[in-house]
Amino acid sequence: MINLTLEILRRNAPDDSPHWESYDYSTQDENANVATALTELNHTLKNPVRWECSCLQKKCGACAMVINNRPRLACDTPLKDFKDSVKIEPLRKFPVIADLIVDRSILFENLKIMKLWFGEDAKTNGSQTAYEASRCLQCGCCLEICPNFFAGGDFSGMAAMIPAARLLTALPESQKKEIFKAYQKHVYEGCGKSLACRNVCPAGIEIDKLLVHSNAVAVWKRKFKHDK
Amino acid sequence: MQNVIIIGAGLAGISAAVTLAEQKISCSLISLQNSERAQSVLAEGGINAALNTMSENDTVQNHYEDTMKGGVFLADPNAVQNLTSHAPEIVRWLENLGVPFNMTDSDIMLRNFGGQKKKRTAYARSSTGKIIMTALIDEVRKHEASGLVQRFPHHQFIRLLLKDNICTGVRIQDSYTGKISDFSGTVLLCSGGMNGIFPGMTTGTTQNSGDVTATVFRQGVKLGNLEMLQYHPTTIGISGKRCLVTEAARGEGGRLYIMRNGQKYHFMEEKFPELGNLMPRDVVAREMFFVRREFGGEVFLDMTALPELTWQKKLSDLRQEIIHYLSLDPKSNPIPVREGIHYFMGGIDTDEFHRTNLKNLYAAGECTCQYHGANRLGGNSMLGALYGGRKSAETISQNFTEIPEVQEISGTDDIPPASPALIHEISQILLSGLGIVRNQDDLQNALNALEVLKNQREYSFYEQNRLLLAEAMLLSALERKESRGAHYREDYPDKDENFRKTTVSECDENHQVRISFRTIPEKRADS
Numbered sequence: 001m002i003n004l005t006l007e008i009l010r011r012n013a014p015d016d017s018p019h020w021e022s023y024d025y026s027t028q029d030e031n032a033n034v035a036t037a038l039t040e041l042n043h044t045l046k047n048p049v050r051w052e053c054s055c056l057q058k059k060c061g062a063c064a065m066v067i068n069n070r071p072r073l074a075c076d077t078p079l080k081d082f083k084d085s086v087k088i089e090p091l092r093k094f095p096v097i098a099d100l101i102v103d104r105s106i107l108f109e110n111l112k113i114m115k116l117w118f119g120e121d122a123k124t125n126g127s128q129t130a131y132e133a134s135r136c137l138q139c140g141c142c143l144e145i146c147p148n149f150f151a152g153g154d155f156s157g158m159a160a161m162i163p164a165a166r167l168l169t170a171l172p173e174s175q176k177k178e179i180f181k182a183y184q185k186h187v188y189e190g191c192g193k194s195l196a197c198r199n200v201c202p203a204g205i206e207i208d209k210l211l212v213h214s215n216a217v218a219v220w221k222r223k224f225k226h227d228k
Numbered sequence: 229m230q231n232v233i234i235i236g237a238g239l240a241g242i243s244a245a246v247t248l249a250e251q252k253i254s255c256s257l258i259s260l261q262n263s264e265r266a267q268s269v270l271a272e273g274g275i276n277a278a279l280n281t282m283s284e285n286d287t288v289q290n291h292y293e294d295t296m297k298g299g300v301f302l303a304d305p306n307a308v309q310n311l312t313s314h315a316p317e318i319v320r321w322l323e324n325l326g327v328p329f330n331m332t333d334s335d336i337m338l339r340n341f342g343g344q345k346k347k348r349t350a351y352a353r354s355s356t357g358k359i360i361m362t363a364l365i366d367e368v369r370k371h372e373a374s375g376l377v378q379r380f381p382h383h384q385f386i387r388l389l390l391k392d393n394i395c396t397g398v399r400i401q402d403s404y405t406g407k408i409s410d411f412s413g414t415v416l417l418c419s420g421g422m423n424g425i426f427p428g429m430t431t432g433t434t435q436n437s438g439d440v441t442a443t444v445f446r447q448g449v450k451l452g453n454l455e456m457l458q459y460h461p462t463t464i465g466i467s468g469k470r471c472l473v474t475e476a477a478r479g480e481g482g483r484l485y486i487m488r489n490g491q492k493y494h495f496m497e498e499k500f501p502e503l504g505n506l507m508p509r510d511v512v513a514r515e516m517f518f519v520r521r522e523f524g525g526e527v528f529l530d531m532t533a534l535p536e537l538t539w540q541k542k543l544s545d546l547r548q549e550i551i552h553y554l555s556l557d558p559k560s561n562p563i564p565v566r567e568g569i570h571y572f573m574g575g576i577d578t579d580e581f582h583r584t585n586l587k588n589l590y591a592a593g594e595c596t597c598q599y600h601g602a603n604r605l606g607g608n609s610m611l612g613a614l615y616g617g618r619k620s621a622e623t624i625s626q627n628f629t630e631i632p633e634v635q636e637i638s639g640t641d642d643i644p645p646a647s648p649a650l651i652h653e654i655s656q657i658l659l660s661g662l663g664i665v666r667n668q669d670d671l672q673n674a675l676n677a678l679e680v681l682k683n684q685r686e687y688s689f690y691e692q693n694r695l696l697l698a699e700a701m702l703l704s705a706l707e708r709k710e711s712r713g714a715h716y717r718e719d720y721p722d723k724d725e726n727f728r729k730t731t732v733s734e735c736d737e738n739h740q741v742r743i744s745f746r747t748i749p750e751k752r753a754d755s
Contacts, residue, residue, distance in 0.1 A: 029467055031466065031467045031553075032467050033467050033468075035467070035468060036467045036468045039468060042648075043648045043649070052261060052265075053434055054261060054265040054266075054267075054433040054434055054435045055265070055267070055269070055270055055433050055434075056433070056434065056466075056467075056468045056469045057270070057466065057469065057471055057549075059269055059270055059358065060264060060265040060266075060269055060270075060433065061264060061265065062261055062265040075467075075468070097404045098404075101404070103382075103404065104262075105381070108262065108369075111369060112369060112372060112373055115373065116366060116369065117366040117367060117369050117370040117373075118325065118326055118366065118367070118370075119370070121324040121325075122324070122325075122326045123323055123324060123326065124326045124327070124328040125328070125331060126328050126329060126330055126331035127328050128328075130326060130328040131328045131352060131353065131359060134327075134328065134352075134358065134359040134362040134363070135355065135358060135359075135362075136362070137264060138262065138264045163362075163366065166326065166362065166363075166366075167326070167366070169326075169328075170326055204548075
């Protein structure tokens with residue numbers, strides 16, 4: 001039996017000032033997680049807690065939020081890890097819409113700004129790097145923990161580096177100049193290498209390895225080329 | 229230039245968006261969440277195409293025959309012919325979008341999958357859906373930048389706009405602001421399966437609520453084969469849902485057994501020596517149900533004999549997932565598995581060109597009744613979504629018609645969602661009739677219980693729609709007095725050629741549900 005107080009930072013609208021509310025929650029399900037708790041809690045509330053979810057098995061990134069001061073997926077946060085209470089609040093780096101929902105559109109805008117797509121046919125030939133980089137959930141946890149990222153800044157964070165890493169395994173010659181330049185500006189120059197992101201990625205992506213690889217392709221090889 | 233409105237940004241929706249964009253046709257891509265959150269990212273095992281890269285003399289004809297046979301000849305043969313003949317080209321297209329499929333030394337590697345005698349399933353370890361979606365989302369982004377695709381994330385479908393039985397657009401609501409808007413244009417529904425009708429009991433996502441299907445049904449769109457629910461044989465219970473254990477586990481050598489008199493009984497291998505554990509899903513799920521009923525206890529999936537390299541290169545994600553959720557390493561322990569609702573073969577009734585019964589309204593992906601007949605083969609769902617999205621976009625581009633002017637409205641509207649208590653009640657009634665094994669009494673009792681529920685109180689818009697859809701599902705199963713594919717009637721245990729027809733559900737203006745049967749088209753010589 002799990003008995004917990006859920007402390008949730010709530011607001012009805014973007015402009016409301018947030019306030020904490022506490023809810024008692026108990027369940028027989030020893031494997032229950034924060035997503036289970038929010039779902040069941042909402043069945044009992046007149047004003048349900050607004051939050052986003054979709055797959056409930058840590059494959060879609062929808063339910064990213066800050067749980068006991070750490071960015072995590074609600075569906076990947078077991079309740080048995082907590083004693084007495086758990087603090088749940090929205091991601092802080094993005095505009096809040098209501099309760100635990102934030103507008104993460106900046107993530108997707110940044111990918112557009114960097115023009116992250118293949119301009120022509122490109123085969124990755126089963127590349128392990130391309131595979132690993134394709135697993136990014138675009139959940140925003142890495143940006144939440146990053147000391148260098150803020151919405152509206154030039155640095156797009158690892159949520160842009162990882163999609164770039166997929167393209168860099170097979171980037172057509174015609175795109176190299178532009179993508180390398182964008183990478184340098186929006187990833188390389190902003191990353192302070194705290195690598196805090198590596199410890200919070202819900203998909204367990206080996207961010208440091210991808211970063212080394214991408215820097216090598218997009219920055220260093222280019223520099224060496226210039227040096228020659 | 230006319231706009232196409234796509235409801236849903238999963239694999240079918242974005243496949244359609246890319247196809248339209250390639251023809252310089254603009255679209256509005258409307259979805260509750262971004263494509264990264266779509267159910268397509270959960271697809272694991274792979275995508276079927278007769279690429280014949282494994283020296284097994286595979287052909288499109290083989291793929292066609294397996295798909296028709298797997299669906300027990302309830303699918304439209306011309307549509308299946310189109311699907312299977314385009315499959316190799318679609319997988320090559322994905323390869324050219326940079327999808328890192330597992331490779332042999334020189335080409336795309338294929339694995340065994342259920343209901344197919346030849347290796348035909350291209351894959352990226354056991355996260356094929358996610359890996360394909362990433363590449364396609366990048367491709368859509370290119371067209372977003374050029375302005376041909378305009379995304380409307382966090383927008384919810386409310387209803388179709390209709391004028392004289394012609395679809396003229398949709399009413400949608402911004403779930404962030406509550407603002408409602410009417411969009412005019414040709415409409416393509418790619419809204420996914422009806423998981424939300426069975427909350428917590430399927431392998432799918434919470435976002436595929438079934439509300440779109442329920443609403444358009446109420447608005448006069450015909451649905452087909454609603455009785456055909458796919459129970460996937462190997463799922464595990466996790467908090468809040470069923471979690472899929474990919475069919476690739478068996479494709480790579482996993483074996484099912486149950487304990488009988490203290491001995492392991494590999495029931496699939498003994499009963500079906502040819503395909504064994506890789507019989508089509510309907511057969512495996514039913515056999516699991518029967519052996520559990522006979523011998524008690526759980527059915528286990530034994531992957532302990534799989535070679536180390538298979539775990540490393542082909543099923544690494546699956547192993548991590550099972551360890552995470554069951555605290556059992558499948559490399560050294562058989563795992564208990566049960567059948568779980570996984571796919572809806574039935575849905576919006578379309579022809580092979582993806583046209584619905586309403587002019588200017590099209591549908592593709594899991595929300596449709598197309599390609600899979602009475603049982604879908606593993607590896608054919610992503611193919612059906614990709615090809616269906618493409619085919620519907622092609623049909624739309626060839627059939628642009630003038631859309632009457634629509635009054636643009638704006639404002640906010642509070643439309644309450646269906647209450648969780650009612651959703652739960654409906655799902656319990658449906659399950660009591662629509663299990664793996666069905667009969668007249670259970671179905672009639674379920675219908676009676678639904679009738680009682682209907683008369684209990686006044687219901688909101690979404691609630692009424694769900695009640696109508698539930699009734700249509702039960703009536704479809706009641707009227708199909710035979711056993712075929714996923715629909716097994718113990719009171720009619722045999723296949724009946726008279727029922728080799730599509731079950732069509734229709735809701736009239738007075739909200740009366742009617743069931744009829746439609747003849748399946750003959751295969752054309754040229755298809």
